Amino acid sequence: MLRVEVSKQLGSFSVxxxxxxxxxxxxxxxPSGSGKTSLxxxxxxxxxxxxxxxxxxxxxxxxxxQHLHVAVHRRRIGYxxxxxRLFPHLDVRRNLDYGRRMNRLARxxxxxxxxxxxLNIGHLLDRRPGQLSGGERQRVALGRALLSRPRxxxxxxxxxxxxxxRKAEILPYLMRLRDEASVPMVYVSHDPxxxxxxxxxxxxxxxxxxxxxxxPEILPA
Amino acid sequence: xxxxxxPEWTAVLLSLKVGVVATLAxxxxxxxxxxxxxxxxxxxxxxxxxAVHLPLVLPPVVTGYLLLLTFGKRGLVGGWLADHLxxxxxxxxxxxxxxxxxxxxPLLVRPIRLSIDAIDRRLEQAASTLGASTWQxxxxxxxxxxxxGILAGMVLGFAKAIGEFGxxxxxxxxxxxxxxTISSAIYSLIQTPDGDRAALRLVIVSIVMSMAALVASExxxxxxxxxxxxx
Numbered sequence: 041m042l043r044v045e046v047s048k049q050l051g052s053f054s055v056x057x058x059x060x061x062x063x064x065x066x067x068x069x070x071p072s073g074s075g076k077t078s079l080x081x082x083x084x085x086x087x088x089x090x091x092x093x094x095x096x097x098x099x100x101x102x103x104x105x106q107h108l109h110v111a112v113h114r115r116r117i118g119y120x121x122x123x124x125r126l127f128p129h130l131d132v133r134r135n136l137d138y139g140r141r142m143n144r145l146a147r148x149x150x151x152x153x154x155x156x157x158x159l160n161i162g163h164l165l166d167r168r169p170g171q172l173s174g175g176e177r178q179r180v181a182l183g184r185a186l187l188s189r190p191r192x193x194x195x196x197x198x199x200x201x202x203x204x205x206r207k208a209e210i211l212p213y214l215m216r217l218r219d220e221a222s223v224p225m226v227y228v229s230h231d232p233x234x235x236x237x238x239x240x241x242x243x244x245x246x247x248x249x250x251x252x253x254x255x256p257e258i259l260p261a
Numbered sequence: 262x263x264x265x266x267x268p269e270w271t272a273v274l275l276s277l278k279v280g281v282v283a284t285l286a287x288x289x290x291x292x293x294x295x296x297x298x299x300x301x302x303x304x305x306x307x308x309x310x311x312a313v314h315l316p317l318v319l320p321p322v323v324t325g326y327l328l329l330l331t332f333g334k335r336g337l338v339g340g341w342l343a344d345h346l347x348x349x350x351x352x353x354x355x356x357x358x359x360x361x362x363x364x365x366x367p368l369l370v371r372p373i374r375l376s377i378d379a380i381d382r383r384l385e386q387a388a389s390t391l392g393a394s395t396w397q398x399x400x401x402x403x404x405x406x407x408x409x410g411i412l413a414g415m416v417l418g419f420a421k422a423i424g425e426f427g428x429x430x431x432x433x434x435x436x437x438x439x440x441x442t443i444s445s446a447i448y449s450l451i452q453t454p455d456g457d458r459a460a461l462r463l464v465i466v467s468i469v470m471s472m473a474a475l476v477a478s479e480x481x482x483x484x485x486x487x488x489x490x491x492x
Contacts, residue, residue: 084390112389113397125387129405138401139391188391 042066042192042226046082046092046102055079055248058092065218067239068228069259075248076228080194083226084119085112096192113142118190118223122200124181126169132180133165139188155183158220159213175206179213186221193225199234207234214238232259265462271438272446273466279354279442280423283362284415287369291418292411295374296403317367321427328360328432356433357440361422364429369418376410377403409485416478420471443467 045058055075068076081087083094088109094102101110126135156162159179178198185193199207229235235242236256244252252258316324332339332350342348350356388398426444433440447463450456
């Protein structure tokens with residue numbers, strides 16, 4: 041379970057949000073500038089809230105009353121960015137293996153094989169990120185985040201930089217991921233159709249506040 | 262014409278030794294400093310930045326004299342080092358390496374800092390979400406991505422170090438076999454009657470070494486860039 045109760049002032053803009061979600065996929069919906077990315081960055085620990093609490097499965101990651109802020113690298117929260125952010129100096133294989141090496145985890149060849157198959161990236165392992173298409177890059181980024189064995193996966197508009205055909209190519213992978221991987225996800229998007237297909241619960245943001253919270257039915261047509 | 266005499270060889274080899282030691286010793290300091298200057302804002306940053314570049318614009322004789330005052334046998338730091346650690350810089354080849362290291366330092370720091378500035382910091386954020394600590398991010402993302410700049414800086418610094426003259430001769434004098442580098446050897450030969458031919462030989466050696474260093478710097482930078490961008 042993810043519990044978020046934070047406020048943060050960012051120049052003249054402020055985020056003031058409280059929700060708790062149980063769902064396997066929580067959708068964060070809102071127009072650009074509604075505070076989605078700031079919220080996700082706070083959950084990841086890249087940004088510290090001015091006031092409030094963030095906890096995952098009962099473990100507090102931020103609690104300003106206790107002056108608690110768990111460092112990004114100790115949170116075990118995976119993050120798939122809109123722009124993939126693969127390491128350009130490492131081939132796909134070493135990009136995928138990065139999280140395992142940094143966390144000194146034992147190799148899990150079964151999971152590697154399953155993800156290679158599920159994301160269809162097995163044939164890309166020896167390539168460099170510079171030689172991948174946008175869709176391939178995003179699939180590798182997904183695999184890389186999952187192989188670091190996170191307890192929560194954040195996806196910030198992972199299809200945002202792709203055209204319609206590429207989006208249609210990746211969506212089925214994300215749906216399989218939702219149904220087969222046991223990692224809860226927070227999925228950020230400004231596209232109601234995307235969230236209708238993926239999310240089980242939706243948090244609707246508007247100018248840094250929650251406008252609505254509920255099932256995907258609350259999404260605009 | 263090209264019979265390089267043993268004393269001339271000694272000067273050439275000493276220059277190479279001084280250049281290599283100066284560059285290797287200065288590089289980790291330059292990386293740490295370049296990283297700090299590229300990544301942090303703090304009080305006095307512009308003063309440190311100016312101080313790093315000072316040897317570039319100060320008369321070399323001034324830098325050499327300041328080194329003599331600081332690291333000489335009766336200098337503040339030099340005296341302490343000699344008494345407590347037995348490290349002596351004055352009139353030793355180690356002093357020549359120190360002088361060359363200081364003089365080439367700005368040339369070393371600048372390309373490293375530029376290449377760290379050019380790194381997309383969002384890659385470092387991605388690394389930390391994958392579980393990398395600050396030090397791991399530095400070692401596995403920042404450092405490899407800055408490698409072209411580091412290599413370019415090292416070669417440029419080395420090229421400067423093997424040719425340094427003013428600060429070296431002021432600080433450690435011109436002792437054949439100990440502190441007489443190729444530059445001070447050329448200077449001595451020009452002062453000597455009939456030294457012209459020998460001076461010319463060393464001039465040619467010096468040009469060849471400097472050219473080789475500059476070409477190597479280009480090759481390293483190009484190869485490292487290619488490696489980083491994956492083609």
